[in-house]
Amino acid sequence: MNDHDADLATGTLFGALEDPALNSMNFLNEVAIRYPDAIPLAAGRPSEEFFDLADVPRYLDAFCRYLADELGQTGEQVRRTVLQYGRTKGIIHELVAKNVLLDEGIAVDPESVVVTAGCQEAMFLVLRALRADERDVLLAVSPTYVGLTGAARLVDLPVRPVRTGEHGIDLDDLVAVIRRERAAGRRPRACYVMPDFANPSGLSMDLETRRRLLEVAEAEDVLLLEDNPYGLFHGDSDRVPTLKALDRRRRVVYLGSFAKTVLPGARVGYVLADQRVAAADGAVGLFADQLSKIKSMLTVNTSPIAQAVVGGRLLAHGCRLATANARERALYAGNLRRIVDGLAERFPRDPDVTWTVPAGGFFVVVTVGFAVDDRLLERSARDYGVLWTPMGHFYDSVTDVRSLRLSCSAVSGAQIDLGLDRLRKLINDRRSATGTGRGRLADGAPGEP
Numbered sequence: 001m002n003d004h005d006a007d008l009a010t011g012t013l014f015g016a017l018e019d020p021a022l023n024s025m026n027f028l029n030e031v032a033i034r035y036p037d038a039i040p041l042a043a044g045r046p047s048e049e050f051f052d053l054a055d056v057p058r059y060l061d062a063f064c065r066y067l068a069d070e071l072g073q074t075g076e077q078v079r080r081t082v083l084q085y086g087r088t089k090g091i092i093h094e095l096v097a098k099n100v101l102l103d104e105g106i107a108v109d110p111e112s113v114v115v116t117a118g119c120q121e122a123m124f125l126v127l128r129a130l131r132a133d134e135r136d137v138l139l140a141v142s143p144t145y146v147g148l149t150g151a152a153r154l155v156d157l158p159v160r161p162v163r164t165g166e167h168g169i170d171l172d173d174l175v176a177v178i179r180r181e182r183a184a185g186r187r188p189r190a191c192y193v194m195p196d197f198a199n200p201s202g203l204s205m206d207l208e209t210r211r212r213l214l215e216v217a218e219a220e221d222v223l224l225l226e227d228n229p230y231g232l233f234h235g236d237s238d239r240v241p242t243l244k245a246l247d248r249r250r251r252v253v254y255l256g257s258f259a260k261t262v263l264p265g266a267r268v269g270y271v272l273a274d275q276r277v278a279a280a281d282g283a284v285g286l287f288a289d290q291l292s293k294i295k296s297m298l299t300v301n302t303s304p305i306a307q308a309v310v311g312g313r314l315l316a317h318g319c320r321l322a323t324a325n326a327r328e329r330a331l332y333a334g335n336l337r338r339i340v341d342g343l344a345e346r347f348p349r350d351p352d353v354t355w356t357v358p359a360g361g362f363f364v365v366v367t368v369g370f371a372v373d374d375r376l377l378e379r380s381a382r383d384y385g386v387l388w389t390p391m392g393h394f395y396d397s398v399t400d401v402r403s404l405r406l407s408c409s410a411v412s413g414a415q416i417d418l419g420l421d422r423l424r425k426l427i428n429d430r431r432s433a434t435g436t437g438r439g440r441l442a443d444g445a446p447g448e449p
């Protein structure tokens with residue numbers, strides 16, 4: 001190092017940069033890049049099977065025609081809407097409002113919609129706004145999505161875990177955590193939940209649990225942050241109304257993503273924030289408008305070109321993404337079944353290896369009798385040729401996690417079979433090495449690496 005070089009030490013930078021949560025996504029991506037031939041049972045990305053570059057100009061065109069024909073814009077206005085800096089809250093807010101009404105039964109004023117650079121930005125905006133001072137804390141059902149934990153770190157908002165229980169949230173624990181935090185002088189602002197096929201647990205809340213959760217939120221005066229990227233992939237099960245559709249008291253801030261239902265590369269998501277906010281001068285506005293102020297200083301506006309592509313797809317399907325994703329839903333349901341059946345075939349009557357059986361979504365959690373960490377993932381990728389996600393990435397402060405997450409979304413049926421063969425070999429080798437469970441009698445599963 002030369003004395004005159006502008007070298008920095010992490011100790012002199014934002015403290016959260018040392019936090020493992022912030023490195024989680026990059027680490028998992030790097031492992032996947034280093035072992036491109038390993039079977040990607042880790043990736044939560046959507047299937048590329050139905051991606052088509054030709055859709056992009058088609059959707060763009062459909063959106064421009066909508067601006068002209070439905071909204072009466074002149075040619076010059078259309079060009080400006082799509083190519084110029086634009087409205088901070090977005091240009092597809094009316095289509096988003098229509099979409100959530102048709103697909104989710106959520107009736108919301110388009111002015112309550114903020115179109116964001118992916119759901120990830122929506123999380124950041126909401127957490128930034130809710131974090132007023134060091135007394136504020138966020139609650140989150142644990143295990144939880146690492147993107148949420150990371151966003152909370154960026155705004156110095158501590159995350160307190162709430163137990164998942166059998167129904168997607170343990171409501172008694174929720175109340176206990178809220179009261180404990182308040183007794184310690186802190187302010188629980190909101191609880192982050194994924195009622196539909198949660199990432200990573202795969203669990204969903206039944207209707208009764210959703211209703212009771214809304215009651216608890218009201219009684220205890222906290223907001224609910226509902227994140228719902230997987231609701232449309234409900235397999236053969238009936239859909240249960242979202243919390244926001246059941247919400248009569250504006251308790252729920254709804255976070256939406258088009259990454260799984262339109263295109264992840266567009267990086268478009270949104271937040272529905274219809275809460276009323278009273279300003280110091282007595283004026284009452286929408287929470288969405290407060291979020292818009294933050295957004296104007298973060299990303300200025302979500303790329304109108306990307307919004308136009310998403311808007312075009314919405315228009316092409318009458319704003320119903322449920323029907324637009326029929327093929328995707330069938331694909332993911334088939335893959336999920338293949339993983340669950342494949343595990344049952346490979347670990348029959350084996351009390352030491354258990355797994356969840358979700359009704360939909362992307363994820364299955366496998367519990368084994370030994371510690372599962374990043375080092376084991378590296379070995380799995382290098383020596384066994386299969387990728388998965390250590391569940392430790394989804395816990396804020398738990399060590400010695402003995403489970404891993406499998407994803408069904410970015411693999412073919414044949415890859416699932418091969419990946420599970422490889423996983424069985426890894427698990428059995430590991431059990432032999434650690435003297436845990438049935439692996440002592442390891443059966444020499446098919447000769448994968």
Ligand SMILES: Cc1ncc(COP(=O)(O)O)c(C=O)c1O
Nearest residue numbers: 044118119120145199257259269
């Ligand atoms: C639960 C959850 N929320 C949000 C996101 C991020 O969505 P986006 O790509 O729109 O930022 C993901 C992505 O995998 C997710 O699993």
